[in-house]
Amino acid sequence: MSTNRRDFLKLLGTAGVVSLAGPAPSLWSSALGAEAAKGERVLVLIQMAGGNDGLNTVIPFGDDAYLKARPALAIGKGAALKLNDTLGLHPAMSGFRDLWEASRLAIVQGVGYPKPDRSHFRSMDIWQAAHFSERIPTGWVGRMLDQTVAQTGMAWEAACIGQDKLPLSCLGERVVPPTIQRLEEFRLTSAGRETALVSTAAWKQAVSSSESGSELDFLRRSATSAVTSAERLASLSKTYRSATPYPSSRLAQQLQLVAQMITADLPARVYFVTLDGFDTHSQQLPGHAVLLGELSSAVSAFFADLDEKGRGDSVMLTTFSEFGRRLAENGSLGTDHGAASVLFTVTPAGKGGLYGTAPSLTDLDDGDPKFTTDFRRVYATLLDRWLQRPSQPVLGEAFAPLDFA
């Protein structure tokens, strides 16, 4: 049992015992189970909204076609952080370079889908729904959670951090994950009294009996476990200490909250965060550098923190974006909506490397590199190999997983 867990069970005190006295709550149940939660695999998704320019992220500096198509925006061999003789990371991504050197960074090249759509909304919907029908109102994570509870009874949860509305990815038919803007909002207010009423012994006594109908039983169970979770998250924010300094960026603050929740063994198995601003139509260089720097420094602090807590090996993080950008730069020192792009996965030690094939920069489809890896293969990898949930029912057809997990 990790010290963290022990700390939390101590913090739970009698309250936790009372809550366990009734039938085991179905929600957040893994958080309350003894050793069950330890080391459960967690997936963190970072949405790079706006369409990230993959070519200036993982830079093919060895390719003349790249240099020619981008007279103003190309990042040369000298500046890029070298991955091998022909590829380098954007100079702002030193944190990712360190992960690469530790064999923890998997780069999937040429990710996309057939008949690419260049509308932000439509393409983002396709990525999040993992489906091409306009009528699918659920996302791939949401469907996975639905199927998990239906097939195994395990109430896996997802948590969307810092979102002002639920991302389509996480929306299921039955499961609606909490969107936690800030930790403070997942906190019981006491409106003038010392502690929230539901944290008092009287309340706990009042909800302890279980002699009535099913709806009421359900409410009592879920209420008790919600109180327990809130109390734990409240103590969590009081006791959480990290030796790892996080940058002050919004993304870093959100990932720090995710790390807090992961180390507290909360039952969310998928966390979703967003970094917005990748729609770099003009004056791309400075803005793009800031965004990639924010991503790289936040993610590297996040894993340093998880490693410190001994949880780095149970967390996989994947980035995605609705599309890449065109090969040729535009007239405003920027790039326009494109198609295939790269994505990153931070994978437990040893599985780092390049996956998929880098698309040719001379054989283009309407000015865009052609995709070589269907994005659903990445999802299949995350589902089948990492979370160990069957991907075919979620994605509607079978996709061959990649080897980074």
Next chain:
Amino acid sequence: MLFVRSARVTVWMGLASLTWSTVGFCDDGSLSERLPPGAIAVAEWANANALIERAQSSPLLKAAYESEPYRQWTESNNGRKFRGGRAMLEGQLGLNLWDASKRVLGDRGIVAVYPPSEPGGKPEGVLLVRLADDEIGGHLKSRLEALIPLANDKIKSETVDGAWLTTAPDGNRTWVKDRWVVGGTARIVDDVRRRLSETVTDSLAKTLGAKLSGAPAKSDTIVSLAVDPVRIRELLGQARLIPAKLDNPLASLLFGGLTEYAAIGKDVLASLQIRPEGFDLKFDVSGDAGQIDAAHKTLLSTQPLVQPELLPTVPRRLATMTLVRDWATWYRQRDALLEAKVLPEFDKFETGLATFLPGKDFSQDILSLMSGPLTLVFAEQTYPHLPQPPGLQLPAGALVVSLTDAQRGADVFNLFIQTLTSLTNLEAAKQMRQPWLTSAETYKGVTITYARYLEIPKGQALPAIFNAQPASALVGSQYIAASSVELCKDLIDALQSTQKTATTTAATVQRNFELILAPENAAPLVKSNHALIEARGVQEGKTAEQSKSEREFLETILRTQKPLRLSTDVTPTGLTLTLQGGWQ
């Protein structure tokens, strides 16, 4: 009586410092005659009773007393406390507060601040009040003396030479005799006591006091202030008290010239005169114009004033603001005017601009198209171009700039508007809104280019976007960009009338900045948006009736307001800032 109201405008525009020094004593001399010289700041008031009486009988106060919000406040906890406290105080004084303030403060008074008497000490101050009548001093003594023991003997109260003298443990004292009240540090209070009974040759009236305004007509109240910034800088051992660079670009643009003069100037004078029909607040800074650096000089450009305002008024005007600046040079000198932390914002702005006008420099290619005055105008609309007004009625706004090269300037600005129209149309299509069509019409010989709607929905109130029908026109070298055709036409009228009068009147005033607010014209706007304003009240849990009465109160308040005018004028030695307002 040197303070002549009709000469006010000329007195204030122009040779201000000379005027200040000659406005000295009249039949009723300044109380600075009774103060010792050497003050670093002095403020004097006269005829405060005129102001107090006006406030007491003001229709605004009456409207406030009768308003629903006031009624609610009086019933609230704070309201009850306030009323209780007031009743207690009035009981103790045996006077109501209005009468008490008239009789104590209603005549004249002066406050002066002196440098510390020894190095490292605190500045010293004195207050001298001439009571309005002979009895009130004795009355106050009889009412308040009894309270002194409550302060645990710490305050000493005694009668000396027929005067009531109280001394606090820290040495501050007050002295009341006949119609005089003196308060402040012991040394100066005692000096003033002496000066009240003897004739002394030197006095503050001969130095800083000479710069104060004299007593006005009985019906006017005046408060006047003189500061000696040279002495203050000397005493503090600092070359300037106000930094040369400001951290707010707008504040710098509006008042950077004024603060620079205040920072290096040799006189800072102010006066507030309250008349039966309005008030004037004047702030005058003067110094050596040669000391102003090139960067700040760009903020001190002027336009000769040939009529009461730089730009004649338009109907239903809510506000006008005119800035006269050397725009292109100002922009290039921004590093010397603004703190480094705000400068990156300009870079971002330039980057954004590049999408409109690639390869152009904002200062060299755009600002240089403009010379001198730039005016923003806001006015209520009547929507002659629409069959029915929008549901939410917003004021129209316009920008008027003087162009150096009229045709080139108009081309560049029109390009902005066209680009904006196209972008808006793309957005409109996405949201199923009506697009704009560019059209033109001729008005009084001027071509107006404007956007009209492809179609105007009939039936219920129009969406708020219908408040905007961008229009532009070129009148001589003046370029108008307005959010409505109506305001564009009104501005054409205004500019054509300026051009007619401009040649006939000789300018005496060099205007640098002008802001005119006409709150009374906002009243109709409140009325036409009444449903929305009342609904906000209902949404916050008020009854419909309550919300309505609050909205009506707001309208009443606005209706009683006369225009407020803030302007700065450049004089050979400095800058005068004037705030004028009126009431009904």
Next chain:
Amino acid sequence: MITFDTSAAAHLLRRLQFGVNPEEIDRAVREGLDATLDRLFTPQPETAEFTASQAALRDAAVATASIQDLKAWWLHRMAGTANPVTEKVTLFWHNHFATSYNKVLSVPMMTAQNDLFRTLGSGSFRQLLTTVARDPAMLVWLDGNANRKRHPNENFAREVMELFALGLGNYTERDIQEAARAFSGWHLREGRFWFNDSQHDSSDKTVFGKTGKFDGQAIINLCLDHPACPRFLAFKLLRTFVVTEPSPAWIDRVAALFTKHDLTFAPVLKEVCRSPEFYGSDVRGTIIKSPVELVLGTLRPLCERIRWPAVRDLSAQLGQDVFAPPSVKGWDGGRQWIHATAWIQRWNFLSDVTGSERYGSLRSEVREAIAQQPHDWVTALFATPLSDTTREVLTKAVPSDRLSLSLSLPEYQLM
């Protein structure tokens, strides 16, 4: 035989209006079941204050064309009206024909659709469905303009069968494809329904085994005459107003009522409410309150000076953003309302009701009445009998805590 005591009266009122207070219960018991139902189902005059406030809120929504203002208008209407059944029925149809502003993007259209539910909702479903099929907001919502002769769009045809009139299992995919052709050319032009005959497929279609040159209205009529239609309406009515999982037998009985009343809604609802089953212990206190039920049902009886923007935002946060249902299926309701964050948000709201002015001010007489005479309020607040333990805890609580403790109990989430 129905014993129409305080508990039964409270149950009836809880289902037909938003929350209930002891005076309303007393009045219902005094008048008896029949008179109470007659009153609830007969238009009652609105107060002058309500009418004036409603007018101001609606005018504002029109003026700003802001959906947020329209939401405030409707929530205020639901809580303040003298005709709560009308609003409950309107909300029922909003959930049935779930249309979201997020796609329609027109406040006038959403307003018109809402009015339509209000004016036609209690009457004939034939007229309602016929009108909704041509409603501009619905045409935008289900892509009417995309349904063209050579490219039929099945969106509307599918929902008419699956969600609006029949329910799953009562039609085939082929029925949908054929019906979609019948609705082709049902377009929106200049904000109004427009039959675009150049895009209408007038050839033969076969739907439910019948063949003809059906147009859209013919399909609607086929659906309305389909035996599944009354059963589907009966299921939806029972599920919303009576019990989450109605028995097939009960659905059949209510379907027969729909047939008897030719698919007219209010008379069926009224008859259901005066049937003995409605008062069974397996019905009372079995529905988990929706956010709107919880929020309005708490604020209306307990508070005054309600702050509508805060209420609107709260309801959306809790998962029921009126005028913006998550999909054409509407809100699932029931247990779907409840998850960890939802609990915390619900409790925080309830603790604000008694401890802050964030959503409104607690009526002082309520605070006193609950501290001194808790018994009357227990009937009003709880739809389900309290256990002895819970009763004991409430009795022992200091009087000033009684209300907030009551509201925080899981029992309070049921209606």
